[in-house]
Ligand SMILES: Nc1ncnc2c1ncn2[C@@H]1O[C@H](COP(=O)(O)OP(=O)(O)OP(=O)(O)O)[C@@H](O)[C@H]1O
């Protein structure tokens with residue numbers, strides 16, 4: 001039975017997609033069956049795995065609004081054990097449709113959760129890449145997840161958004177999903193030589209010591225160029241720093257959930 005983990009942070013550009021793609025590929029490469037769900041209309045996780053968006057017939061949008069069976073939207077990637085439900089910009093429409101319909105009849109809106117239950121046995125892990133907002137798509141994702149990973153950069157503004165994110169997670173936990181918990185906070189684009197980085201890390205340790213993943217992900221050119229090749233870092237640069245760090249985080253994640 002798959003464990004479901006969302007990568008979420010309402011702040012943009014903090015490394016959610018990069019972490020979701022690379023951790024998914026890493027764990028799949030180690031022999032686990034992994035399904036990645038792209039829940040972001042930007043579709044970055046989709047292109048990060050080299051899936052051409054223009055040719056897609058079915059996407060997560062169709063699943064979310066109940067227009068197709070979930071198994072028809074799953075694509076096997078060219079990477080070992082790794083499948084994806086892709087997203088395109090049309091998912092942005094679902095956010096609005098969901099909102100209207102959800103108010104009208106909440107029951108109707110469980111297509112995604114129901115779909116996932118049907119295929120849950122087929123995977124060991126399902127990882128969801130959330131958009132940079134705390135809107136309906138994120139709420140949907142968190143409502144059906146066992147855990148959430150929070151990628152964050154070591155910057156001053158990163159700390160500001162944390163309490164809001166923690167409150168949202170707490171509310172979803174109380175209202176919809178008692179099994180939701182924080183798997184960990186993952187520091188991304190890390191540069192230990194910067195004073196600011198160390199200040200932020202010290203601040204984080206004060207409040208969230210036990211939540212921090214042991215290994216931060218360094219800022220590297222290889223990590224940022226990999227999506228341009230449609231490849232996760234463990235294929236693009238298997239022995240590089242970024243790949244080794246994501247491998248360590250993937251390993252720790254599996255012990256945490
Ligand atoms: N460790 C890293 N080193 C260098 N560049 C990185 C690293 N992690 C992410 N990036 C780059 O930073 C940018 C933002 O990363 P990413 O898209 O993963 O963030 P995100 O949180 O998913 O963004 P959004 O909120 O728009 O969905 C991307 O261009 C990505 O390639």
Ligand SMILES: [Mg+2]
Nearest residue numbers: 016017040044
């Ligand atoms: Mg993203």
